[in-house]
Amino acid sequence: MLEQQLINALSLGSVYALFALGFTLVFGVLGVINLSHGAIFMLGSYVALLLVNKFAMSLWIAMLLAMLVTGLIGLVVDFLVLRPLRKRNAPHLIPMIATIGVAIMLTNIAQGVFGAENKRFPFGTIPEDSFTVGNLHLTAVQLAIVLISFVLMIILLVVMRRTQLGRALRAIAESPKAAYLLGINVEGLFFLTSFAAAALGGAAGVLVGLSFNAISPFMGQPMLHKGIAVIILGGMGDIRGAMIGGLFLGFAEVMSVAYLSSDFRDAVAFGLLFLILLVRPSGMFGKVLERKA
Amino acid sequence: MLEWWDGFWAIYSTVIFSIGINAMLALSIYLTLSCGLLSLANAAFMGIGAYAASMISMQTALPFPVALLAAAVLPALVAMIIGIPTLRLSGVYLAMATLGFGEVVRVVVLNLDITGGPMGLNGIPLKTEWWHIVLLLGVTLYALARLRRSKIGRAFEAIKQDETAARLMGVNVSAYKLLAFVLGAVIAGVAGGLNAHYTFTIGPGNYAFENAVDILTMAVFGGTSNLIGPVIGSTTLTLLPELMRYLKDFRLAANGLILILVVLYLPKGIWDPQRIRAFWQRRALQKAMKRNTASNTGKAG
Numbered sequence: 001m002l003e004q005q006l007i008n009a010l011s012l013g014s015v016y017a018l019f020a021l022g023f024t025l026v027f028g029v030l031g032v033i034n035l036s037h038g039a040i041f042m043l044g045s046y047v048a049l050l051l052v053n054k055f056a057m058s059l060w061i062a063m064l065l066a067m068l069v070t071g072l073i074g075l076v077v078d079f080l081v082l083r084p085l086r087k088r089n090a091p092h093l094i095p096m097i098a099t100i101g102v103a104i105m106l107t108n109i110a111q112g113v114f115g116a117e118n119k120r121f122p123f124g125t126i127p128e129d130s131f132t133v134g135n136l137h138l139t140a141v142q143l144a145i146v147l148i149s150f151v152l153m154i155i156l157l158v159v160m161r162r163t164q165l166g167r168a169l170r171a172i173a174e175s176p177k178a179a180y181l182l183g184i185n186v187e188g189l190f191f192l193t194s195f196a197a198a199a200l201g202g203a204a205g206v207l208v209g210l211s212f213n214a215i216s217p218f219m220g221q222p223m224l225h226k227g228i229a230v231i232i233l234g235g236m237g238d239i240r241g242a243m244i245g246g247l248f249l250g251f252a253e254v255m256s257v258a259y260l261s262s263d264f265r266d267a268v269a270f271g272l273l274f275l276i277l278l279v280r281p282s283g284m285f286g287k288v289l290e291r292k293a
Numbered sequence: 294m295l296e297w298w299d300g301f302w303a304i305y306s307t308v309i310f311s312i313g314i315n316a317m318l319a320l321s322i323y324l325t326l327s328c329g330l331l332s333l334a335n336a337a338f339m340g341i342g343a344y345a346a347s348m349i350s351m352q353t354a355l356p357f358p359v360a361l362l363a364a365a366v367l368p369a370l371v372a373m374i375i376g377i378p379t380l381r382l383s384g385v386y387l388a389m390a391t392l393g394f395g396e397v398v399r400v401v402v403l404n405l406d407i408t409g410g411p412m413g414l415n416g417i418p419l420k421t422e423w424w425h426i427v428l429l430l431g432v433t434l435y436a437l438a439r440l441r442r443s444k445i446g447r448a449f450e451a452i453k454q455d456e457t458a459a460r461l462m463g464v465n466v467s468a469y470k471l472l473a474f475v476l477g478a479v480i481a482g483v484a485g486g487l488n489a490h491y492t493f494t495i496g497p498g499n500y501a502f503e504n505a506v507d508i509l510t511m512a513v514f515g516g517t518s519n520l521i522g523p524v525i526g527s528t529t530l531t532l533l534p535e536l537m538r539y540l541k542d543f544r545l546a547a548n549g550l551i552l553i554l555v556v557l558y559l560p561k562g563i564w565d566p567q568r569i570r571a572f573w574q575r576r577a578l579q580k581a582m583k584r585n586t587a588s589n590t591g592k593a594g
Binding site (some may be wrong): 035081085088093096098100102103104106107108109111112221225227229232238266267268271273274278 | 311331378379384385386388390391392393394396397400401404502503506509511513542543544545546548549550551553554556560
């Protein structure tokens with residue numbers, strides 16, 4: 001029983017982690033809390049659904065294209081909304097509010113175009129296979145979610161830690177101005193970050209759409225809340241932290257539903273979050289950093 | 294004429310009530326912002342006030358003012374308790390912590406029996422009259438205007454500009470921050486109490502993340518450099534959905550777009566005295582120059 005719960009927790013937690021990765025990436029590099037990340041996540045699953053429905057594409061190609069489309073949306077949002085604010089040196093709060101506007105817009109447009117009701121992937125497109133090892137039960141979707149999430153996370157981690165690009169991004173996270181003086185193409189990397197973060201969000205959207213098989217314009221908001229909880233648990237802007245925080249949140253939620261009561265599922269996330277903030281504002285794994293004004 | 298007014302009032306009284314309530318909420322977040330605190334807990338305090346007042350009205354025979362008093366006192370107490378540890382955080386961390394607090398409040402209200410759980414409270418007596426709102430909004434505005442000019446207001450301003458400098462000047466930074474936080478909670482709580490007594494029903498979803506964000510949006514939209522901004526912002530954003538009914542399904546999208554445009558092009562909100570003054574000065578200057586050139590050419594001719 002416990003092992004089964006662990007598998008469920010792993011699959012839920014990897015989606016949280018994947019979603020939070022994009023969220024934390026934008027915060028780390030651009031210094032913006034991008035509250036439109038939930039709406040982009042939602043669009044990801046709609047794009048995949050549309051491609052599967054209209055063009056009878058295979059699910060995995062649809063997922064890749066959905067990542068591309070959401071990435072482009074992220075790029076457009078960056079270009080039209082975040083870049084002008086960067087140029088003006090607007091304080092933190094301002095881009096955050098602008099992304100709220102973006103989120104409202106995208107959610108409402110999705111609602112107008114696709115309708116407010118839950119949509120499902122057509123029967124037969126989601127693989128129904130499942131594996132049974134001992135008394136453990138693992139569906140193909142769960143397996144795919146865990147694998148895809150981990151592959152994406154490892155790619156991101158390797159890029160950030162081991163490549164010239166990652167070094168440049170970390171330099172920007174430290175100080176955009178200094179990075180610029182060192183000859184790093186700061187603006188270009190901001191665009192790249194927005195693209196990659198939105199693509200990761202879109203991927204998470206497709207995976208969540210698959211695992212619950214229910215896609216609605218409002219699925220982004222609860223996920224956004226979880227994302228906020230995760231990046232605070234893991235330390236804001238910390239990529240490893242977001243991964244561990246996501247898995248931890250998935251674990252805590254599944255365990256609280258299994259052994260306490262399903263009523264407190266959301267309370268777990270935010271109770272935990274609140275406690276962490278009081279005790280360790282920089283997150284469970286974050287280093288203590290005091291930034292002045 | 295009177296009939297027309299009756300019909301108008303029957304349809305739009307809730308909208309007009311909401312304008313007043315939203316103005317108070319926007320002012321509550323203006324207050325914390327004026328002390329440099331980005332707190333998103335005001336929706337939660339509004340909820341605490343609303344539930345406290347409603348439960349008093351529904352379960353006891355105490356008069357309305359007592360219920361409203363509870364709507365002010367209970368959020369203040371909660372703000373004091375959570376403010377002491379939370380206000381050590383700054384910037385986005387504080388925003389996230391207060392957002393987290395808001396979610397905790399929502400989940401607690403959702404799971405308690407005395408608050409009616411997910412169904413919320415229904416059948417709250419309709420006690421709020423229009424003049425209650427006008428009076429309390431007026432009192433809030435007056436108090437905040439006095440506060441701005443007082444020692445406390447100047448301390449808030451100093452902390453907002455530079456916390457370290459303010460501390461070096463001998464300003465008790467943490468005490469003033471707590472004061473701003475608690476006063477903000479009081480205003481939001483009273484607004485919640487008033488609101489609950491004309492909506493008839495309240496639920497845990499009314500005081501969640503979206504509402505916290507809405508309140509912030511109204512204040513920033515209007516401008517937070519003075520008291521008029523939040524009032525104008527809340528009025529505009531409350532009326533906007535009504536005015537844009539013809540957009541039907543895409544009404545909220547237009548709302549979002551307007552929010553983005555204001556943030557991009559009017560960074561200090563729509564009510565920015567400096568910009569407005571500059572505009573009129575420019576116009577006066579242009580007029581004067583035109584008159585000058587006109588009289589000059591007149592002479593030459």
